[in-house]
Amino acid sequence: MRPNIHVKSKVAVVGAGLTLFRRRMLETPRELAWEAASMALESAGLTLKDIDCVVIGTAPDAFDGVHLNGEYLADGAGGINRPTVRVYVGGGTGVFVPIAAWWHVASGLCRTVLAVAEEKMSPGHPHPQGVFAYIWDPVLERPLGPNLIWIFALEMRRYMHKCGARKEDIALVSVKNKANALGHPAAQAAARITVEDVLNSEVLVWPVNRLDISPVSDGAAALVLASENEARRITDSPVWVEGVGFTLDNTHWYNRELGYPRYVQYAARMAYKMAGIERPWREIDVAEPYDPFDYKELHHIEGLMLARPCEAPKLLKEGHFNRDGDLPTSPSGGLLGVGNPIAAAGVMKVAELFWQLRYEAGARQVKKPVHRGVAQAWGDLMQAGTVIVLGN
Amino acid sequence: MSGGAERRLPGHYLKAREMYSLPGLVEYRPVARYLFSAGQAQSRFLDGLKEGRILGKRCPRCGRVYVPPRSYCEYCMAPTSDWVELPGTGEVHTAVVSYISTFRERMEKPEIVAVIKLDAPGYTEGGYEFAGLFHKLCNIEPEDVMSGRAIGMRVKPRWRPPEERKGDVNDIECFEPIES
Amino acid sequence: MSWWKENVASRIRHYPGKMEVEKYVYTPGVHGLEQAKALKEGKILGAKCGDTIYVPPLTLCPDHKPGELVEVRGPWRVVTYTIIAETMDGRRLEKPEVIAVVKPDDAEGGLIHRVEADQVYIGMEVEPVFKPEAERKGTIDDILYFKPK
Numbered sequence: 001m002r003p004n005i006h007v008k009s010k011v012a013v014v015g016a017g018l019t020l021f022r023r024r025m026l027e028t029p030r031e032l033a034w035e036a037a038s039m040a041l042e043s044a045g046l047t048l049k050d051i052d053c054v055v056i057g058t059a060p061d062a063f064d065g066v067h068l069n070g071e072y073l074a075d076g077a078g079g080i081n082r083p084t085v086r087v088y089v090g091g092g093t094g095v096f097v098p099i100a101a102w103w104h105v106a107s108g109l110c111r112t113v114l115a116v117a118e119e120k121m122s123p124g125h126p127h128p129q130g131v132f133a134y135i136w137d138p139v140l141e142r143p144l145g146p147n148l149i150w151i152f153a154l155e156m157r158r159y160m161h162k163c164g165a166r167k168e169d170i171a172l173v174s175v176k177n178k179a180n181a182l183g184h185p186a187a188q189a190a191a192r193i194t195v196e197d198v199l200n201s202e203v204l205v206w207p208v209n210r211l212d213i214s215p216v217s218d219g220a221a222a223l224v225l226a227s228e229n230e231a232r233r234i235t236d237s238p239v240w241v242e243g244v245g246f247t248l249d250n251t252h253w254y255n256r257e258l259g260y261p262r263y264v265q266y267a268a269r270m271a272y273k274m275a276g277i278e279r280p281w282r283e284i285d286v287a288e289p290y291d292p293f294d295y296k297e298l299h300h301i302e303g304l305m306l307a308r309p310c311e312a313p314k315l316l317k318e319g320h321f322n323r324d325g326d327l328p329t330s331p332s333g334g335l336l337g338v339g340n341p342i343a344a345a346g347v348m349k350v351a352e353l354f355w356q357l358r359y360e361a362g363a364r365q366v367k368k369p370v371h372r373g374v375a376q377a378w379g380d381l382m383q384a385g386t387v388i389v390l391g392n
Numbered sequence: 393m394s395g396g397a398e399r400r401l402p403g404h405y406l407k408a409r410e411m412y413s414l415p416g417l418v419e420y421r422p423v424a425r426y427l428f429s430a431g432q433a434q435s436r437f438l439d440g441l442k443e444g445r446i447l448g449k450r451c452p453r454c455g456r457v458y459v460p461p462r463s464y465c466e467y468c469m470a471p472t473s474d475w476v477e478l479p480g481t482g483e484v485h486t487a488v489v490s491y492i493s494t495f496r497e498r499m500e501k502p503e504i505v506a507v508i509k510l511d512a513p514g515y516t517e518g519g520y521e522f523a524g525l526f527h528k529l530c531n532i533e534p535e536d537v538m539s540g541r542a543i544g545m546r547v548k549p550r551w552r553p554p555e556e557r558k559g560d561v562n563d564i565e566c567f568e569p570i571e572s
Numbered sequence: 573m574s575w576w577k578e579n580v581a582s583r584i585r586h587y588p589g590k591m592e593v594e595k596y597v598y599t600p601g602v603h604g605l606e607q608a609k610a611l612k613e614g615k616i617l618g619a620k621c622g623d624t625i626y627v628p629p630l631t632l633c634p635d636h637k638p639g640e641l642v643e644v645r646g647p648w649r650v651v652t653y654t655i656i657a658e659t660m661d662g663r664r665l666e667k668p669e670v671i672a673v674v675k676p677d678d679a680e681g682g683l684i685h686r687v688e689a690d691q692v693y694i695g696m697e698v699e700p701v702f703k704p705e706a707e708r709k710g711t712i713d714d715i716l717y718f719k720p721k
Contacts, residue, residue: 020403024411027404028601030631035402038636048636065420065596075632122411123596129496130592138428138589139438140460140561141526147494150505158486158507161543185401204496205505206489206538219403250466254507254526255458258486262520404602415710416600416608424591435585494592559585 005274008108012231012238013098013390015044015224016351021188021339024122025218029064030076032220033118036344037078040114040222044234051224053110054079056086057097057117059342062131065123077116077222083109089248090135090379091292093117094221094346095386099244101225102388111227118220119341128216135381137251149213153205155258155382156295160207162259163310165298167207171198172316173294174211174336180323181333183363186348188339189215198294212294214334219341221348239357242372243277243389245270253382264303264378267385271374272305275389280305280374284389286356286366287327288349288375291334300376301329304387324367331356331366346377350388357392433461436475441563444551448512448523450474457515459523478523481570482510484545485524489534504529504537508547508567530566546570600710603631606641608710614702616715618644618679625679646676648718650696653687674698674718686717697721 017039019025019032027035033056041047056077061069070086077084087093087100094117101115121128132148159165172195181190193211201211231238245267249256256262268280277283289300298312306327307315315321321329332338332352335345353373355361372391378384411417430438433449437460440447448457449472451465457476458465465472487506493499505528512523529542530550536542547567557563600608603619607629610617618625620640621633633639653672658664670692675682687698698718708714 018401020401020405022403022405024406024408024599025403026406026411026414026599026602026605028599028604028631031601031603032403034632034636039402062591062593065422065593065598075630078636080634123598124593125595125597127496129494130594133494133592138426139430139434139585139587142589143561143587144505144526144528145494146505147490147492147496149492150488150490153488153490154486154505154507157488157537157543161486161540204490204492206491206502206534208488252460254485254524255521257520257522258507260520406599411597411599414600414605414608415612416604417709418598418600418711419595420598421595422591422593426589428587428589430585430587432584435583438585560587 007106009105009227009229011102011105011225011227011241013223013241013350013354014226014231014234014238015040015046016354017043017222018186018348018351019220021186021217021219021341021344023188023216023218025120029066029069029118029120030073032120032218033073033076033116036118036220036222037076037114037116040224044224046112046224046234048078051078051082051112051114053104053113054082054084055097055101055104055113055115056084057088057093057343057347058086059088059090059093059119060131060134062134063124063128063342064120073116073118078114089384089386091290091342092246092346092377092379092384092386093343095350095375095377095388096246097343097347098223098225098241098350098388099246099386101223102241102244105225105227111230113225114222115225115347116220116222117343117347119344120218121216121341122218147205149205149208151253151382152293153208156207156293158258159295159299163313165313167199168195169313169317170295170298171195171212173291173297174198176322177291177297177330177334177336180331180364181337184333184338186219186338187333188217190333190337208293214292214336214340217339217341219339219344221344221351223347223350223354237358237392239354240391241388242391243271243273243275245274245387247385249383251381251383258382260309261299261303261378261382261385263383264300264376264385264387265305267387268304268376271387271389275391277389281307281327284327284372284374285368285370286331286353286373287329288332288334288352288373289329290346290349290377291330291336292340294336296378297330297334300378303385304374304376323364326368328366331361331364349375349377350390353390357390431463433463437461438559441561442557442559444554446478446480446510446549448476448478450476455515456521457512457523459510459512459525478510478512480510481546481548482508482524484529484543484547485509487529487537487542489537502534504532504534506567527564528566529568531568601631603629603638610643611714612708612710614705615643616700617641627676627679627681628683644676644679646699647721648674648676648698648700650687650692650694650698651675651682652694653692672718685715687719688717689720
C-alpha cells in the first residue's frame with residue numbers, strides 16, 4: 001500500500017467460507033449466514049470470541065422477504081451484542097462488504113471483523129423478477145412495463161455497437177466461466193458448453209439469450225479480516241487488502257453512455273492509487289470481474305483498465321483471460337458458473353482471490369504465479385462500482 | 393486446511409416439489425400499495441407531455457440540460473431554474489428486441505425498446521451524459537435492431553391524440569424513424 | 573433562493589403502484605423443520621443451550637452453535653398481554669382478542685400467541701390447544717390458542 005492514505009493498521013483477509021449456491025435451499029437466510037460464517041472462522045482457526053465487529057451484506061430485503069434483513073441475519077452472522085453494520089449497494093454489495101470490513105480495521109476501530117453476505121432469491125413467487133420491478137422509476141419507467149433484462153440487453157447492444165463485438169464473441173465468456181466452475185464445490189451452473197449452445201438457447205430480449213445470464217440462487221459467503229498484528233498471529237500467509245474503491249453514479253441510466261462503465265473506472269482508479277498500481281493491465285495477475293451477464297465481464301474488464309476500451313473481446317478470443325492465460329479472469333467460474341446469490345456472489349469472488357493468492361484453489365489454481373488480484377462488483381441501475389485489490 | 397476450496401460445502405438443495413411439501417412451510421401474500429409523487433420538476437414535465445411538448449431543465453451554472461428534468465443540478469448542487477423546450481427529435485443510443493413480459497411470459501409480438509438521445513440545442517455535453525429518454529420504438533423491424541441499422545437512427549416521438557393523453561410517459565406512444 | 577416556489581407545477585402528479593410479488597414462500601430451515609415436525613405431533617420444542625432452554629428454539633445458541641432440541645412441557649404462564657380492539661384495517665372487533673407472551677416455567681424466552689379466557693392476568697397459568705391432528709401443517713398456527721389451565 002502507498003503512503004497516500006493514513007491508516008492505523010494494514011488489513012488482511014485471513015479466512016473464507018461458502019455454502020452451496022443453489023436454486024432453492026432448505027436453510028433459512030440466517031442459517032445460510034451461520035454456515036458460511038462458521039466455515040470462515042474455522043478456516044482462520046478462530047471462534048466467534050475472537051471477533052470484534054461484524055459487517056453484513058445483503059441485497060434488497062424484498063428478495064429474502066424479510067424487512068430489516070441485516071438485523072434478522074445478525075445472530076447467524078455472529079453479530080449479536082457486537083458493533084454490527086449492514087451495507088448495501090445493490091449488486092455491488094458483495095465487494096462492498098469486505099471494503100466496509102477494511103475500514104473497520106484500517107481505522108483502528110476493530111482488530112478482527114467477520115464479514116458475511118447472504119441472499120435467498122427463492123422466496124419471491126412466481127419469480128424474483130417481480131421484486132426486480134421495484135428498481136425501476138415508478139413514474140417514468142414502470143408505466144412502460146419493463147422487464148429487468150431490458151436494461152442489460154440495452155447496455156449489451158450498445159457495447160456491441162460501440163466495440164463491433166458480435167454475440168458469438170461475448171458468448172465465449174459464458175463458455176469460459178461455466179467451464180471454470182466445473183472444479184468449484186459451490187457451483188450451481190458449471191457446464192461444458194459451446195458458443196452454439198449459448199446462441200441456440202432461448203432468446204429473452206435480443207441480444208440476451210438464456211445462457212448469457214447467471215442463474216437465480218440461494219447462498220451465503222463469509223470472510224474474516226484482521227489487523228496486521230492479529231493477522232500475523234493467525235496465519236503465515238495473510239492476504240493483504242492493498243486498495244479499495246467505490247463510486248456511485250445517479251439512477252438516470254438512460255442519460256449516459258452505456259458502452260463504458262465510468263463508475264467502475266472511478267472506483268478502480270481509487271483502489272489502484274491506494275495500492276500503488278500504475279499499469280493494472282500488467283500489475284494485476286488474476287481478476288474476478290463481476291459477471292451476472294457474459295458481456296458484463298468484458299465491460300468490467302475494460303472499466304478496471306485490464307484492457308483498453310473495446311479490446312476485451314479480442315483478448316478473450318486469444319485466450320488471454322483463460323485460467324492458463326496471461327490474465328485469468330473469473331477463475332472461480334464467476335456468477336455465470338458458480339451462481340448468483342447477489343451479495344454472496346461478490347464475496348465469493350473475493351474468497352476466490354484469497355484462495356488463489358494462497359495457492360489453495362486446488363484444481364482451479366491459475367497457471368501463472370500470482371501476487372496481486374482485483375475483484376469488482378457492479379450494482380443497481382448501471383451506477384455502482386466497488387473494487388478491492390488483494391496481494392500476498 | 394486447503395482453504396475450504398476442496399471440501400464438501402454446507403447447504404441443503406431442494407427440488408421445487410420437495411419445497412412445497414415441507415412441513416412448516418409458510419406462504420404469505422404481501423399487500424402493499426403505493427402512491428408515488430412525481431415531484432415538482434417531473435410533474436411539470438408530465439404536464440408538458442400532455443400538451444405534446446418535451447420539457448427539460450437547464451443548470452444556470454454548468455449549462456447541462458436535464459431530460460427528464462430535475463429540480464437540481466447533481467454536479468453543481470444548484471437549483472435548475474430555466475425550463476427549455478426540446479424539439480423532441482433525437483437518435484437511437486441503443487435498442488433491443490424483447491420477447492418476454494415483465495413476468496417473463498413469452499410475448500406473441502416482440503417489443504422494441506430503446507434509449508433515445510434527444511437533441512438539446514445549446515447543450516454541449518461531454519459525450520458521456522446526455523438528455524435522453526427510455527421508450528419504445530415503432531415502425532421499425534427487429535432485423536434493423538439486430539443488424540445495427542437502428543442504432544444512430546434519427547427518430548421523433550409519435551404522440552397519442554390529445555384527448556387520449558393522461559400526463560404520463562405513455563402520452564408518447566413510441567418513437568419512430570424520421571422519414572428521410 | 574426559493575426555487576421550490578418558482579417551479580410549482582400546475583399540480584403534483586401521483587402514480588399508483590403495488591408490490592408485484594404474488595407471494596413469498598419461506599422454508600422452515602434445517603432447525604425449523606424439526607420444530608415443524610414436532611408441532612404436527614402436538615409438541616412444542618425448545619433449544620437447549622448449556623443449562624438453559626430457549627423457546628421458541630433459537631436457531632443459534634449464544635455460543636453461535638445450534639442447540640439440542642428438547643420438548644418443553646410447561647406449565648406455561650402469561651408474561652405480558654395486550655387486548656386488541658380493532659383489526660389491522662381499523663374495524664372494531666365484536667369480541668376483543670387477547671394476545672400474550674406465554675412462557676413455560678422450564679424455559680427462557682416465550683411464544684407470542686392468542687389467549688382465550690374471560691379474564692387474563694400476568695402469571696396466569698395456561699396450556700396450548702392444538703388443531704385436530706389432520707389439519708396441522710407444522711406452522712405456529714397449529715396451536716389455536718392458549719387457554720387457562
